[in-house]
Amino acid sequence: MVERSLTRGILAHFIMVLGVVIVAFPLYLAFVASTHTAQEIVQAPMPLLPGSHFWETYKAALFGRDQGAGSTAPVARMMWVSFVSAMVITVGKIAISLMSAFAIVYFRFPFKGLCFWLIFVTLMLPVEVRIGPTYQVVSDLGMLNSYAGLTVPLIASATATFLFRQFFLTVPDELVEAARMDGAGPMRFFKDVLVPLSRTSIAALFVIQFIYGWNQYLWPLLATTSEDMYPVVIGIKRMIAGGDGQNEWNIVMATALLAMLPPALVVILMQKWFVKGLVDTEK
Amino acid sequence: MASLSLRNVIKRYGHGPKANQVIHGVNAEIADGEFIVIVGPSGCGKSTLLRMVAGLEEISGGEIGIGDRVVNDLEPAQRDIAMVFQNYALYPHMTNFENMAYGLKIAKVPKDEIRARVDKAAKILELGHLLERKPRELSGGQRQRVAMGRAIVRQPRVFLFDEPLSNLDAKLRAQTRLEIQKLHRELGITSLFVTHDQVEAMTLAQRMIVMNGGVMEQFGTPEEVYHTPASTFVASFIGSPPMNLLKSAPGCQAGAVLGVRPEHLDVSAADGWDVRVESVELLGAERLVYARLGDEQLIVRVEEGTLHPQPGDTLRVAPRPDRLHWFDAASGKRR
Numbered sequence: 189m190v191e192r193s194l195t196r197g198i199l200a201h202f203i204m205v206l207g208v209v210i211v212a213f214p215l216y217l218a219f220v221a222s223t224h225t226a227q228e229i230v231q232a233p234m235p236l237l238p239g240s241h242f243w244e245t246y247k248a249a250l251f252g253r254d255q256g257a258g259s260t261a262p263v264a265r266m267m268w269v270s271f272v273s274a275m276v277i278t279v280g281k282i283a284i285s286l287m288s289a290f291a292i293v294y295f296r297f298p299f300k301g302l303c304f305w306l307i308f309v310t311l312m313l314p315v316e317v318r319i320g321p322t323y324q325v326v327s328d329l330g331m332l333n334s335y336a337g338l339t340v341p342l343i344a345s346a347t348a349t350f351l352f353r354q355f356f357l358t359v360p361d362e363l364v365e366a367a368r369m370d371g372a373g374p375m376r377f378f379k380d381v382l383v384p385l386s387r388t389s390i391a392a393l394f395v396i397q398f399i400y401g402w403n404q405y406l407w408p409l410l411a412t413t414s415e416d417m418y419p420v421v422i423g424i425k426r427m428i429a430g431g432d433g434q435n436e437w438n439i440v441m442a443t444a445l446l447a448m449l450p451p452a453l454v455v456i457l458m459q460k461w462f463v464k465g466l467v468d469t470e471k
Numbered sequence: 472m473a474s475l476s477l478r479n480v481i482k483r484y485g486h487g488p489k490a491n492q493v494i495h496g497v498n499a500e501i502a503d504g505e506f507i508v509i510v511g512p513s514g515c516g517k518s519t520l521l522r523m524v525a526g527l528e529e530i531s532g533g534e535i536g537i538g539d540r541v542v543n544d545l546e547p548a549q550r551d552i553a554m555v556f557q558n559y560a561l562y563p564h565m566t567n568f569e570n571m572a573y574g575l576k577i578a579k580v581p582k583d584e585i586r587a588r589v590d591k592a593a594k595i596l597e598l599g600h601l602l603e604r605k606p607r608e609l610s611g612g613q614r615q616r617v618a619m620g621r622a623i624v625r626q627p628r629v630f631l632f633d634e635p636l637s638n639l640d641a642k643l644r645a646q647t648r649l650e651i652q653k654l655h656r657e658l659g660i661t662s663l664f665v666t667h668d669q670v671e672a673m674t675l676a677q678r679m680i681v682m683n684g685g686v687m688e689q690f691g692t693p694e695e696v697y698h699t700p701a702s703t704f705v706a707s708f709i710g711s712p713p714m715n716l717l718k719s720a721p722g723c724q725a726g727a728v729l730g731v732r733p734e735h736l737d738v739s740a741a742d743g744w745d746v747r748v749e750s751v752e753l754l755g756a757e758r759l760v761y762a763r764l765g766d767e768q769l770i771v772r773v774e775e776g777t778l779h780p781q782p783g784d785t786l787r788v789a790p791r792p793d794r795l796h797w798f799d800a801a802s803g804k805r806r
Contacts, residue, residue: 369552
């Protein structure tokens, strides 16, 4: 047992507080910036206390405005697009991975080993590597600027398949046999036993994949050209005009904060399950 | 309820000349309501045989019949059987009630009847107050009872038990053994019980199958197996301490093995064999004397309070003439 001494406690807290400040200060600055007008921010020194234009800025960001240097599309729509694609990616990934892991672990079919290794090998090929051919395929299928185009190429997941496979391998064989004795067919066993047993892993994956889907940048940048299909992350980028254009930093900052909100909420709400899924071995 | 018959049952893994045969033609006719124990050392094929009856392993040859139906090609759920597993195999995310009801739910039994059947089984097994809990909140013995309850509610024609007591501690094991006996008396369902523990086998069985190396060595009542073992394997496997098997004892013909149980060696007789005592164990009511006759080892059971031999002593023992067993040395079979 480590002895608790006062100096040690103070030092530990000092380091932690320092860490929090380092992480939190930029966020605070973004918040401060989003409560001022664009002119106030660009003056030196930049204000460090919140201003009085909070509602105006956020209203302008969420519902769009008439003119600006970069994109002026409403953020509310972008958030919706982001939310839908993140949800489709997350739910799709979990569903497909669960089923493919189920097939790989519990069924004997020709070239089963090959199938597993093919899935496994794709782990080594991130989206960025195959982005050219993927773009070609999606554009040929006419899926640019659609939810399908935003989500389908990102749905298959070797990581999640692998995770579920490892979990299914730890489920005792006797449980499978007991289910057979009870007359449960394969899909029944999947639905009534395997999925409920994997619920903590599913929750952990949900958090990870939702954030993954929400934060997608490179792919939506290619796959969307029309303002009403921008995810919010792309929206931020499009708001910043290049060159000498006068950027409305207050609105950019507001949008950035808005974009952070849903992933943060997901983490906070699912924290308990998330941690359980990573550490628990409830069997 | 139903009779169960195994007709020349064979299990092979693999095909062709490389096939590995693990069960070599088992024949057994089990009457309706009998309690049969399959006993043998690990790897003798006893669990495989049970799993073939259950339908969890394919039958490579022969026939298994339950009642008047041959079940070789039926799914486990269609065989009218229920199985209790060694590790209970309860669904961890379901309550005990749901665990017991799951099979009935799949069979689309009406809700009221499920409730009634589970309640009845819970009453028999004294599980009533535990039905709403999850398996992980129960002790090993209670989980075992839930597993039995799951078997009972299905109202099967045959019960299969796969070493159900081996995960329990000694005291609980004895208690559960009595409960299983009581249960069998009350329900009278044909049962097949696999164990490696000969005490369990002797106490539970109405008749027992002794297996070794995939071969059924003997099928008979515990008395028959104890008093007239069919082979040297059965003789040494059943009974504790095991039967003495002697090849060069006085009176032994060449090619024959003389078997005599430690408890059938008389130490008060006037004449007999002189043996050298090597070590002595006190078990409470009795002493086990490990002795040497010529160059063969001999175990003698001595009642506590009669004799107190020391290592190095010479002891005169006489086998009871009506309790001698003769076996063929080459085949190991009883003569």
